[in-house]
Amino acid sequence: MKSKTGGKAKKSRQNEADARLKNLGKLLARAREQALARVRVLRKEEQDDAVELPADDLDVARSLEDIETDAGLIERYEYQLKAIDAALSRLERGRYGICEKCKEEIPIERLKAVPFAAYCIDCQKKRNERRRPGEGDVDEPSRNVWTPPEELKESVDE
Numbered sequence: 001m002k003s004k005t006g007g008k009a010k011k012s013r014q015n016e017a018d019a020r021l022k023n024l025g026k027l028l029a030r031a032r033e034q035a036l037a038r039v040r041v042l043r044k045e046e047q048d049d050a051v052e053l054p055a056d057d058l059d060v061a062r063s064l065e066d067i068e069t070d071a072g073l074i075e076r077y078e079y080q081l082k083a084i085d086a087a088l089s090r091l092e093r094g095r096y097g098i099c100e101k102c103k104e105e106i107p108i109e110r111l112k113a114v115p116f117a118a119y120c121i122d123c124q125k126k127r128n129e130r131r132r133p134g135e136g137d138v139d140e141p142s143r144n145v146w147t148p149p150e151e152l153k154e155s156v157d158e
């Protein structure tokens with residue numbers, strides 16, 4: 001009786017882990033699609049802005065500003081795409097959801113908020129504090145526009 005229950009529990013834990021990975025894989029794929037779509041829209045806007053030259057100087061200035069903003073956004077989403085690709089490759093290697101630094105499991109809540117997180121919150125905070133004092137909240141999942149932290153970019157480039 002006891003061993004039977006134990007076996008069952010172990011099996012359902014394995015299923016849970018599988019289901020979790022499957023869901024997170026979906027989440028990542030969706031995040032990737034969204035980022036890709038954003039880049040596509042922004043690229044198109046950038047092109048349109050460049051093609052339709054406005055009539056007066058004020059409009060030119062405004063348009064140039066738009067192009068710069070778009071370029072910044074494109075850059076941001078491209079970082080995000082890189083981070084997502086890195087997360088997908090970790091998923092393939094069975095290392096997804098494991099903190100790159102302390103090798104502990106990254107809490108599911110964090111992965112839901114930032115599906116491509118490479119570090120647990122503690123390690124991310126330590127990295128942020130070390131590099132940019134006072135900007136430890138750069139990876140706050142509650143922010144509407146997620147700004148990929150510098151270190152994420154680096155770990156992607158490795």
Ligand SMILES: [Zn+2]
Pocket residue numbers: 099100101102103104119120121122123124
């Ligand atoms: Zn960690």
